[in-house]
Amino acid sequence: MPSSATHSVITPAIMYWGTPVVLITTENDDGTANVAPISSAWWLGHRCVLGLAAASQTTINLLRTKQCVLNLPSDDMGSYINAIAKTTGSPVIPPVKQALGYEHCKDKFARSGLTPHPSDLVRPPRIAECPVQMEAELAGTTELMQDVPDRKGFILAIEVKVIRTHVQDDLRLPGHSNRIDPDRWRPMIMSFQELYGLAPKKTVSTLASIDEEKYRPLTVSNVGASAAEKGKSGSEEA
Numbered sequence: 001m002p003s004s005a006t007h008s009v010i011t012p013a014i015m016y017w018g019t020p021v022v023l024i025t026t027e028n029d030d031g032t033a034n035v036a037p038i039s040s041a042w043w044l045g046h047r048c049v050l051g052l053a054a055a056s057q058t059t060i061n062l063l064r065t066k067q068c069v070l071n072l073p074s075d076d077m078g079s080y081i082n083a084i085a086k087t088t089g090s091p092v093i094p095p096v097k098q099a100l101g102y103e104h105c106k107d108k109f110a111r112s113g114l115t116p117h118p119s120d121l122v123r124p125p126r127i128a129e130c131p132v133q134m135e136a137e138l139a140g141t142t143e144l145m146q147d148v149p150d151r152k153g154f155i156l157a158i159e160v161k162v163i164r165t166h167v168q169d170d171l172r173l174p175g176h177s178n179r180i181d182p183d184r185w186r187p188m189i190m191s192f193q194e195l196y197g198l199a200p201k202k203t204v205s206t207l208a209s210i211d212e213e214k215y216r217p218l219t220v221s222n223v224g225a226s227a228a229e230k231g232k233s234g235s236e237e238a
């Protein structure tokens with residue numbers, strides 16, 4: 001964009017500038033599985049921070065069971081996401097969602113046609129159709145908008161710890177044990193409620209000259225094994 005482009009002041013109601021869609025699976029209190037699309041998610045090391053409405057069934061399940069799977073859909077999976085958009089696993093639909101036209105859906109696997117697949121280390125299932133599936137455990141919770149008394153706690157920033165990552169083989173970078181080929185990974189991106197894919201690489205990245213393995217120390221901890229890791233080998237954080 002030229003530096004002479006003009007700018008205006010606006011107050012957008014949402015600031016969804018473009019982030020990957022995540023299909024989170026959690027376990028309901030009757031042992032069945034719930035699925036929810038979200039897009040407020042980012043990763044550093046093997047930690048992920050999720051932005052979740054406190055009243056969502058996913059949030060209730062995650063805080064109770066301390067487990068979830070972060071399943072990443074590819075950009076051709078829009079029909080699955082649309083099938084369960086505007087639904088909640090909550091039997092009582094929160095007033096905010098009623099106003100947005102949400103309906104209750106107990107079995108979102110059946111509604112969407114997605115296929116549950118057993119996880120290795122956690123109870124919620126992976127989603128077979130998703131090329132990336134990260135089994136994760138709860139690590140911490142922070143209430144957003146603590147400075148606004150009547151909004152405090154409506155949205156939570158939830159930190160989870162990825163303890164096992166499964167990827168579709170055709171996404172792996174040939175010649176490397178632990179790398180993704182970003183030219184092959186086509187994530188679904190949500191921007192202002194619309195669904196997109198990524199455009200091809202625009203420029204050669206200076207940052208990409210850094211060997212990915214140099215970031216690995218961020219994923220290692222000497223604090224000890226998590227609950228699910230105890231007695232099971234091969235989980236990600238040491």
Ligand SMILES: Cc1cc2nc3c(=O)[nH]c(=O)nc-3n(C[C@H](O)[C@H](O)[C@H](O)COP(=O)(O)O)c2cc1C
Nearest residue numbers: 036037038039040052053056057058085087088089
């Ligand atoms: C593409 C997409 C992205 C969404 N992103 C988020 C999000 O980042 N955080 C959130 O709390 N809800 C998000 N939602 C809305 C949730 O899916 C919605 O709250 C849903 O009712 C949660 O299901 P549950 O109540 O069964 O957990 C998103 C929905 C869609 C379709």
